[in-house]
Amino acid sequence: MKEEQEAYWNQVAANLERAASKHKYHTLYQKLRRLSGKVKSTNDNFRNADGTFVRSPTERLQRWRQFFEELYNHIPPQGPQSEPPRIEPPEVIVASWQATTQRPRTFSTTLPTSPNHMV
Template sequence: MKLHRAKRAAAKPPQLDCRQLANADRRQEFQLALSNQFAQLADSEDVDEEEQKIAEAIIDSTCPLCPPIRRRTQPWISEKCLDLVGERKKAKLVYFERYRQLNWDIRRMMKRDREAFWDQVAHDLEEAALRHEYRTLYRTLRGLSGKSKSTNDNIKKADGTFVRSTAERLQRWKEFFDGLYNHDPPQGPPAAPPVIDLPPTPMSDAEPTLK
């Protein structure tokens, strides 16, 4: 029996911070770079190969403009703090005094960032409560708790197919409630009221006694 060495899974490409494209200048630069990449693509009869080339062109155009998203253990850690963490990692084996100083600076910065983050969260919650935006209030509290409840949003049409858009979902709910509450009135004579059997002994209206 011959054992085969397990193949290592290919490393996933880093996630890019595409929020940078919200800037008009960067978005225009991205569109220009993407147009140049598409102009250099050669036609291929293989659909999978064509898809791979398009994906690579998009990634090559995005990488210079959108830095990779760096992993955070806490949401309140700032980019500047992550820069200091990277610098501390380099100085650990080279310059120990610099490493100690950076370690102290990182602790102070993380404490300041944490306080600023929670102050902003408290301010946002107060503003949402004052404006009676209970959906925003509940969504923020649910995000802070770290608990998420998955919901099944698969809605079928009358023909058995699934809805694909918000408009189709609303239309399907309208059809459901129309069929549930809007119907023809009952036909024929009205139903007779139920017969109530009276007790065999009539009840007395006299004041009750102990006898």
């Protein structure tokens, strides 16, 4: 019995190491969660509009269809449509420092072009 348990745990450890070496982390953590006893159960129970539980896959699809029809199919707003706000184009303003007729200044000294020449 003890040898069987040891063989089982050696096999489990080998499977976990194989999953880790192949970078299959989803499989690795899924097996670890299962071994720890913390299995996350999915709750896919939901109710019809009348409060009864939906059981079959066909009923589930019908319930989803009903849900989205109620969600997206609604009465459009009534009354006159409002106009969008009017947006005026901005006036083009040129600052005094931007408009100039002067020639650009030139450097009085030239910069070195070789990397050996340090300033």
